[in-house]
Amino acid sequence: MTGLKFPPAVALAAILAASATSLPAAAQEKTDFRIAWSIYVGWMPWGYLSDSGIMDKWAERYGISVEIVQFNDYIESINQYTAGAFDGVSATNMDTLSIPAGSGVDTTALIIGDYSDGNDAVILKGEGTLADLAGKPVNLVELSVSHYLLARGLDTVGLSEMDLASVINTSDADMIAAFSTSDVEAVVTWNPLVSEIVASYPDANIVFDSAQIPGEILDLMVVNTDVLAANPDFGRAMVGAWYEVMALMAAGDEDVLSALAEASGTDLEGYKAQLDATAMFYDPADAVAQALSPDLRVTMTNVAEFLFEKDILGVGAPSADFIGIEYPDGTVTGDPGNIRLRFDAGFMQMAADGEL
Numbered sequence: 001m002t003g004l005k006f007p008p009a010v011a012l013a014a015i016l017a018a019s020a021t022s023l024p025a026a027a028q029e030k031t032d033f034r035i036a037w038s039i040y041v042g043w044m045p046w047g048y049l050s051d052s053g054i055m056d057k058w059a060e061r062y063g064i065s066v067e068i069v070q071f072n073d074y075i076e077s078i079n080q081y082t083a084g085a086f087d088g089v090s091a092t093n094m095d096t097l098s099i100p101a102g103s104g105v106d107t108t109a110l111i112i113g114d115y116s117d118g119n120d121a122v123i124l125k126g127e128g129t130l131a132d133l134a135g136k137p138v139n140l141v142e143l144s145v146s147h148y149l150l151a152r153g154l155d156t157v158g159l160s161e162m163d164l165a166s167v168i169n170t171s172d173a174d175m176i177a178a179f180s181t182s183d184v185e186a187v188v189t190w191n192p193l194v195s196e197i198v199a200s201y202p203d204a205n206i207v208f209d210s211a212q213i214p215g216e217i218l219d220l221m222v223v224n225t226d227v228l229a230a231n232p233d234f235g236r237a238m239v240g241a242w243y244e245v246m247a248l249m250a251a252g253d254e255d256v257l258s259a260l261a262e263a264s265g266t267d268l269e270g271y272k273a274q275l276d277a278t279a280m281f282y283d284p285a286d287a288v289a290q291a292l293s294p295d296l297r298v299t300m301t302n303v304a305e306f307l308f309e310k311d312i313l314g315v316g317a318p319s320a321d322f323i324g325i326e327y328p329d330g331t332v333t334g335d336p337g338n339i340r341l342r343f344d345a346g347f348m349q350m351a352a353d354g355e356l
Contacts, residue, residue, distance in 0.1 A: 035088040036077040041274040042114040042219040043090040044260040045245045058241040062233035088223035101340035102314035106225040116210035116217040118277030119191040130207040140188040142169035153208035239347040240356040250282035284351035291345040
Protein backbone atom coordinates (compact mmCIF):
# COMPACT_ATOMS: atom_id res chain seq x y z
CA MET A 1 0.00 0.00 0.00
CA THR A 2 1.46 3.34 -0.98
CA GLY A 3 -0.32 6.59 -0.59
CA LEU A 4 -0.59 10.31 -0.08
CA LYS A 5 -1.18 12.09 3.16
CA PHE A 6 -4.88 12.44 3.82
CA PRO A 7 -6.81 15.19 5.59
CA PRO A 8 -7.58 15.26 9.31
CA ALA A 9 -10.34 12.94 10.48
CA VAL A 10 -13.05 15.57 10.77
CA ALA A 11 -12.40 17.03 7.33
CA LEU A 12 -12.13 13.61 5.72
CA ALA A 13 -15.31 12.38 7.36
CA ALA A 14 -17.18 15.50 6.28
CA ILE A 15 -16.05 15.08 2.68
CA LEU A 16 -17.01 11.44 2.60
CA ALA A 17 -20.33 12.03 4.32
CA ALA A 18 -21.18 14.59 1.69
CA SER A 19 -20.25 12.11 -1.02
CA ALA A 20 -22.32 9.39 0.59
CA THR A 21 -25.44 11.53 0.67
CA SER A 22 -25.25 11.89 -3.09
CA LEU A 23 -25.44 8.12 -3.62
CA PRO A 24 -28.71 6.50 -4.64
CA ALA A 25 -30.71 4.94 -1.83
CA ALA A 26 -30.79 1.56 -3.56
CA ALA A 27 -28.72 0.01 -6.31
CA GLN A 28 -30.15 -1.35 -9.54
CA GLU A 29 -29.43 -4.56 -11.38
CA LYS A 30 -26.45 -4.13 -13.69
CA THR A 31 -23.78 -6.14 -15.46
CA ASP A 32 -20.60 -4.06 -15.15
CA PHE A 33 -18.75 -3.75 -11.83
CA ARG A 34 -15.55 -2.15 -10.61
CA ILE A 35 -13.43 -3.02 -7.59
CA ALA A 36 -10.33 -1.29 -6.22
CA TRP A 37 -7.34 -2.78 -4.48
CA SER A 38 -3.90 -1.74 -3.27
CA ILE A 39 -0.55 -3.43 -2.70
CA TYR A 40 -0.48 -5.70 0.36
CA VAL A 41 0.54 -9.32 0.70
CA GLY A 42 -3.00 -10.54 1.34
CA TRP A 43 -4.52 -8.49 -1.47
CA MET A 44 -2.01 -9.33 -4.22
CA PRO A 45 -4.35 -12.04 -5.56
CA TRP A 46 -6.72 -9.34 -6.84
CA GLY A 47 -4.10 -8.15 -9.30
CA TYR A 48 -3.39 -11.73 -10.33
CA LEU A 49 -7.11 -12.38 -10.83
CA SER A 50 -7.15 -9.55 -13.34
CA ASP A 51 -3.88 -10.37 -15.11
CA SER A 52 -4.48 -14.13 -15.34
CA GLY A 53 -8.00 -13.91 -16.72
CA ILE A 54 -9.47 -15.87 -13.81
CA MET A 55 -11.75 -12.99 -12.89
CA ASP A 56 -12.95 -12.70 -16.48
CA LYS A 57 -13.70 -16.42 -16.56
CA TRP A 58 -15.85 -16.28 -13.44
CA ALA A 59 -17.53 -13.05 -14.50
CA GLU A 60 -18.46 -14.55 -17.87
CA ARG A 61 -19.95 -17.56 -16.07
CA TYR A 62 -22.47 -15.20 -14.50
CA GLY A 63 -22.93 -12.91 -17.49
CA ILE A 64 -21.20 -9.90 -15.97
CA SER A 65 -17.88 -8.05 -16.16
CA VAL A 66 -15.65 -7.06 -13.24
CA GLU A 67 -12.93 -4.47 -13.70
CA ILE A 68 -10.15 -4.68 -11.11
CA VAL A 69 -8.26 -1.41 -10.57
CA GLN A 70 -5.02 -1.08 -8.62
CA PHE A 71 -4.48 2.04 -6.52
CA ASN A 72 -1.09 3.23 -5.33
CA ASP A 73 -2.79 4.98 -2.43
CA TYR A 74 -4.66 2.70 -0.04
CA ILE A 75 -6.74 5.39 1.70
CA GLU A 76 -7.67 6.97 -1.62
CA SER A 77 -8.98 3.62 -2.87
CA ILE A 78 -11.35 3.49 0.10
CA ASN A 79 -12.34 7.11 -0.42
CA GLN A 80 -13.20 6.39 -4.06
CA TYR A 81 -15.31 3.39 -3.06
CA THR A 82 -17.06 5.50 -0.43
CA ALA A 83 -17.81 8.17 -3.01
CA GLY A 84 -19.49 5.55 -5.22
CA ALA A 85 -16.85 5.25 -7.95
CA PHE A 86 -16.32 1.55 -7.17
CA ASP A 87 -18.57 -1.32 -6.10
CA GLY A 88 -15.97 -2.87 -3.81
CA VAL A 89 -12.53 -2.30 -2.30
CA SER A 90 -9.86 -4.18 -0.40
CA ALA A 91 -9.73 -2.78 3.13
CA THR A 92 -9.17 -3.71 6.75
CA ASN A 93 -12.02 -4.12 9.20
CA MET A 94 -11.06 -0.93 10.99
CA ASP A 95 -10.78 1.26 7.91
CA THR A 96 -14.08 -0.12 6.58
CA LEU A 97 -15.82 0.86 9.78
CA SER A 98 -14.27 4.32 9.99
CA ILE A 99 -14.51 5.47 6.36
CA PRO A 100 -17.38 4.00 4.30
CA ALA A 101 -19.53 2.74 7.19
CA GLY A 102 -18.76 5.86 9.21
CA SER A 103 -19.81 7.96 6.24
CA GLY A 104 -23.17 6.21 5.93
CA VAL A 105 -22.35 3.80 3.10
CA ASP A 106 -23.90 0.42 3.93
CA THR A 107 -21.03 -2.00 3.32
CA THR A 108 -20.75 -5.79 3.39
CA ALA A 109 -17.61 -7.80 4.11
CA LEU A 110 -17.92 -10.27 1.24
CA ILE A 111 -14.60 -12.06 1.79
CA ILE A 112 -12.49 -12.34 4.93
CA GLY A 113 -9.16 -13.00 3.28
CA ASP A 114 -6.75 -13.16 6.19
CA TYR A 115 -5.65 -11.54 9.37
CA SER A 116 -2.33 -9.88 9.94
CA ASP A 117 -0.11 -12.22 11.95
CA GLY A 118 3.01 -10.10 12.04
CA ASN A 119 2.67 -8.07 8.84
CA ASP A 120 1.98 -4.86 10.79
CA ALA A 121 4.75 -3.77 13.11
CA VAL A 122 6.12 -1.10 15.43
CA ILE A 123 9.75 -0.53 14.47
CA LEU A 124 12.15 1.24 16.83
CA LYS A 125 15.42 2.61 15.53
CA GLY A 126 18.18 1.06 17.62
CA GLU A 127 18.10 -1.08 20.72
CA GLY A 128 15.24 -1.04 23.18
CA THR A 129 11.74 -2.32 23.82
CA LEU A 130 8.23 -1.05 23.26
CA ALA A 131 8.38 0.76 26.61
CA ASP A 132 11.26 2.83 25.24
CA LEU A 133 8.84 4.65 22.93
CA ALA A 134 7.99 6.86 25.91
CA GLY A 135 9.09 10.40 25.12
CA LYS A 136 9.82 9.60 21.46
CA PRO A 137 8.04 10.72 18.27
CA VAL A 138 6.39 7.95 16.24
CA ASN A 139 5.71 8.17 12.51
CA LEU A 140 2.70 6.37 11.06
CA VAL A 141 -0.31 6.73 8.78
CA GLU A 142 -2.48 8.49 11.30
CA LEU A 143 -5.90 7.00 12.11
CA SER A 144 -5.08 3.81 10.18
CA VAL A 145 -4.59 0.27 11.48
CA SER A 146 -1.04 1.33 12.29
CA HIS A 147 -2.46 3.79 14.80
CA TYR A 148 -4.63 1.02 16.25
CA LEU A 149 -1.65 -1.35 16.49
CA LEU A 150 0.36 1.31 18.30
CA ALA A 151 -2.44 1.91 20.80
CA ARG A 152 -2.85 -1.82 21.46
CA GLY A 153 0.90 -2.21 21.91
CA LEU A 154 1.30 0.75 24.25
CA ASP A 155 -1.51 -0.61 26.39
CA THR A 156 0.45 -3.84 26.96
CA VAL A 157 3.28 -1.90 28.64
CA GLY A 158 1.11 0.52 30.59
CA LEU A 159 1.62 3.46 28.24
CA SER A 160 -0.69 5.55 26.09
CA GLU A 161 -0.27 7.98 23.23
CA MET A 162 0.02 10.77 25.80
CA ASP A 163 3.35 9.26 26.88
CA LEU A 164 4.85 9.78 23.41
CA ALA A 165 6.55 12.97 22.29
CA SER A 166 4.20 13.05 19.29
CA VAL A 167 2.51 11.02 16.59
CA ILE A 168 3.52 12.25 13.14
CA ASN A 169 1.21 11.55 10.22
CA THR A 170 3.39 10.10 7.46
CA SER A 171 2.28 8.73 4.12
CA ASP A 172 3.05 5.08 3.53
CA ALA A 173 4.74 6.24 0.32
CA ASP A 174 7.20 8.25 2.43
CA MET A 175 7.72 5.76 5.26
CA ILE A 176 10.94 4.09 4.10
CA ALA A 177 12.61 7.39 3.27
CA ALA A 178 11.43 8.82 6.60
CA PHE A 179 13.05 5.98 8.55
CA SER A 180 16.43 6.90 7.07
CA THR A 181 16.31 10.44 8.45
CA SER A 182 17.97 11.32 11.74
CA ASP A 183 14.87 12.85 13.36
CA VAL A 184 12.72 9.72 12.93
CA GLU A 185 13.08 7.38 15.92
CA ALA A 186 10.23 4.92 15.39
CA VAL A 187 7.64 4.03 12.77
CA VAL A 188 4.54 1.86 12.57
CA THR A 189 3.73 0.37 9.17
CA TRP A 190 2.77 -2.77 7.24
CA ASN A 191 4.32 -5.17 4.75
CA PRO A 192 5.96 -4.97 2.31
CA LEU A 193 7.28 -1.78 3.92
CA VAL A 194 8.17 -3.60 7.16
CA SER A 195 10.29 -6.12 5.28
CA GLU A 196 11.99 -3.40 3.24
CA ILE A 197 12.87 -1.35 6.32
CA VAL A 198 14.20 -4.34 8.23
CA ALA A 199 16.25 -5.49 5.22
CA SER A 200 17.62 -2.01 4.48
CA TYR A 201 18.46 -0.73 7.97
CA PRO A 202 20.45 -2.91 10.39
CA ASP A 203 19.27 -0.78 13.33
CA ALA A 204 15.57 -1.49 12.61
CA ASN A 205 14.16 -3.21 15.69
CA ILE A 206 10.63 -4.65 15.67
CA VAL A 207 9.29 -4.17 19.21
CA PHE A 208 5.63 -5.11 18.67
CA ASP A 209 3.66 -6.64 15.82
CA SER A 210 0.21 -7.90 14.91
CA ALA A 211 1.08 -11.49 15.82
CA GLN A 212 0.56 -10.32 19.40
CA ILE A 213 -3.07 -9.39 18.66
CA PRO A 214 -4.14 -12.27 16.39
CA GLY A 215 -7.40 -11.89 14.53
CA GLU A 216 -7.80 -8.18 15.24
CA ILE A 217 -6.52 -6.74 11.95
CA LEU A 218 -8.67 -8.42 9.31
CA ASP A 219 -8.06 -7.94 5.60
CA LEU A 220 -11.30 -7.92 3.65
CA MET A 221 -12.92 -7.43 0.29
CA VAL A 222 -15.90 -5.24 1.04
CA VAL A 223 -18.71 -4.31 -1.33
CA ASN A 224 -21.67 -1.99 -1.40
CA THR A 225 -24.53 -3.77 0.35
CA ASP A 226 -27.22 -2.45 -1.99
CA VAL A 227 -25.20 -3.40 -5.08
CA LEU A 228 -24.68 -6.91 -3.72
CA ALA A 229 -28.35 -7.33 -2.82
CA ALA A 230 -29.45 -6.28 -6.32
CA ASN A 231 -26.72 -8.31 -8.02
CA PRO A 232 -25.91 -11.52 -6.13
CA ASP A 233 -24.08 -12.90 -9.17
CA PHE A 234 -21.49 -10.19 -8.56
CA GLY A 235 -20.82 -11.77 -5.17
CA ARG A 236 -20.74 -15.29 -6.60
CA ALA A 237 -18.26 -14.36 -9.32
CA MET A 238 -15.98 -12.49 -6.93
CA VAL A 239 -15.92 -15.27 -4.36
CA GLY A 240 -15.55 -18.04 -6.93
CA ALA A 241 -12.58 -16.33 -8.57
CA TRP A 242 -10.95 -15.56 -5.22
CA TYR A 243 -11.02 -19.12 -3.96
CA GLU A 244 -9.72 -20.49 -7.25
CA VAL A 245 -6.55 -18.48 -6.61
CA MET A 246 -6.56 -19.43 -2.92
CA ALA A 247 -6.48 -23.11 -3.93
CA LEU A 248 -3.49 -22.49 -6.20
CA MET A 249 -1.65 -20.63 -3.45
CA ALA A 250 -2.44 -23.30 -0.85
CA ALA A 251 -1.04 -25.92 -3.23
CA GLY A 252 2.21 -23.96 -3.43
CA ASP A 253 1.92 -23.16 -7.15
CA GLU A 254 5.23 -21.38 -7.67
CA ASP A 255 4.17 -19.76 -10.95
CA VAL A 256 1.30 -18.05 -9.13
CA LEU A 257 3.38 -17.19 -6.07
CA SER A 258 6.19 -15.82 -8.23
CA ALA A 259 3.73 -13.60 -10.11
CA LEU A 260 2.37 -12.30 -6.81
CA ALA A 261 5.88 -11.69 -5.55
CA GLU A 262 6.95 -9.77 -8.65
CA ALA A 263 3.83 -7.62 -8.56
CA SER A 264 4.49 -6.74 -4.93
CA GLY A 265 8.10 -5.75 -5.64
CA THR A 266 9.90 -8.69 -4.07
CA ASP A 267 11.15 -12.16 -4.96
CA LEU A 268 9.54 -15.52 -4.26
CA GLU A 269 11.29 -16.01 -0.94
CA GLY A 270 10.45 -12.47 0.12
CA TYR A 271 6.79 -12.98 -0.67
CA LYS A 272 6.73 -16.31 1.13
CA ALA A 273 8.22 -14.56 4.17
CA GLN A 274 5.35 -12.07 4.08
CA LEU A 275 2.86 -14.92 3.79
CA ASP A 276 4.43 -16.45 6.89
CA ALA A 277 3.32 -13.33 8.77
CA THR A 278 -0.19 -13.59 7.33
CA ALA A 279 -2.92 -15.98 8.48
CA MET A 280 -4.46 -16.58 5.06
CA PHE A 281 -7.87 -18.23 4.91
CA TYR A 282 -7.13 -20.38 1.87
CA ASP A 283 -10.07 -22.65 2.69
CA PRO A 284 -13.42 -20.82 2.53
CA ALA A 285 -14.63 -22.93 5.48
CA ASP A 286 -11.94 -21.30 7.63
CA ALA A 287 -13.09 -17.84 6.54
CA VAL A 288 -16.65 -18.78 7.43
CA ALA A 289 -15.48 -19.94 10.86
CA GLN A 290 -13.77 -16.59 11.38
CA ALA A 291 -16.97 -14.76 10.43
CA LEU A 292 -18.99 -16.89 12.85
CA SER A 293 -16.53 -16.66 15.74
CA PRO A 294 -17.75 -14.74 18.79
CA ASP A 295 -14.26 -13.22 18.88
CA LEU A 296 -15.23 -11.12 15.87
CA ARG A 297 -17.84 -9.26 17.90
CA VAL A 298 -15.28 -8.58 20.64
CA THR A 299 -12.76 -7.32 18.09
CA MET A 300 -15.23 -5.04 16.32
CA THR A 301 -16.44 -3.62 19.62
CA ASN A 302 -12.84 -2.80 20.55
CA VAL A 303 -12.23 -1.26 17.14
CA ALA A 304 -15.37 0.88 17.42
CA GLU A 305 -14.25 2.12 20.83
CA PHE A 306 -10.82 3.02 19.46
CA LEU A 307 -12.34 4.91 16.53
CA PHE A 308 -14.73 6.77 18.82
CA GLU A 309 -11.87 7.79 21.10
CA LYS A 310 -10.03 9.15 18.05
CA ASP A 311 -13.18 11.01 16.89
CA ILE A 312 -13.33 9.16 13.57
CA LEU A 313 -16.39 6.94 14.03
CA GLY A 314 -18.59 8.98 11.74
CA VAL A 315 -19.38 12.69 11.85
CA GLY A 316 -20.75 13.65 15.27
CA ALA A 317 -20.89 10.08 16.56
CA PRO A 318 -22.38 10.32 20.07
CA SER A 319 -20.87 7.03 21.29
CA ALA A 320 -18.88 3.97 20.27
CA ASP A 321 -22.23 2.30 19.55
CA PHE A 322 -23.12 4.81 16.84
CA ILE A 323 -22.72 2.38 13.93
CA GLY A 324 -24.48 -0.97 13.92
CA ILE A 325 -22.41 -3.98 12.85
CA GLU A 326 -24.34 -7.10 11.84
CA TYR A 327 -22.87 -10.59 11.99
CA PRO A 328 -23.82 -13.72 10.03
CA ASP A 329 -26.06 -15.05 12.81
CA GLY A 330 -28.09 -11.84 12.77
CA THR A 331 -26.69 -10.44 16.00
CA VAL A 332 -25.71 -6.78 16.07
CA THR A 333 -23.22 -4.74 18.03
CA GLY A 334 -23.75 -1.01 18.10
CA ASP A 335 -26.97 0.64 16.99
CA PRO A 336 -29.37 -1.83 15.30
CA GLY A 337 -31.14 1.17 13.78
CA ASN A 338 -27.98 2.33 12.02
CA ILE A 339 -26.41 -0.83 10.56
CA ARG A 340 -23.71 0.19 8.10
CA LEU A 341 -21.29 -2.76 8.25
CA ARG A 342 -22.31 -6.37 7.69
CA PHE A 343 -20.29 -9.58 7.84
CA ASP A 344 -21.90 -11.98 5.37
CA ALA A 345 -20.68 -15.59 5.40
CA GLY A 346 -23.21 -16.73 2.81
CA PHE A 347 -21.10 -16.45 -0.33
CA MET A 348 -18.02 -17.90 1.35
CA GLN A 349 -20.22 -20.78 2.55
CA MET A 350 -21.29 -21.39 -1.08
CA ALA A 351 -17.62 -21.70 -1.99
CA ALA A 352 -17.02 -24.08 0.91
CA ASP A 353 -19.99 -26.21 -0.20
CA GLY A 354 -18.93 -26.22 -3.88
CA GLU A 355 -22.12 -24.40 -4.90
CA LEU A 356 -20.63 -21.63 -7.07
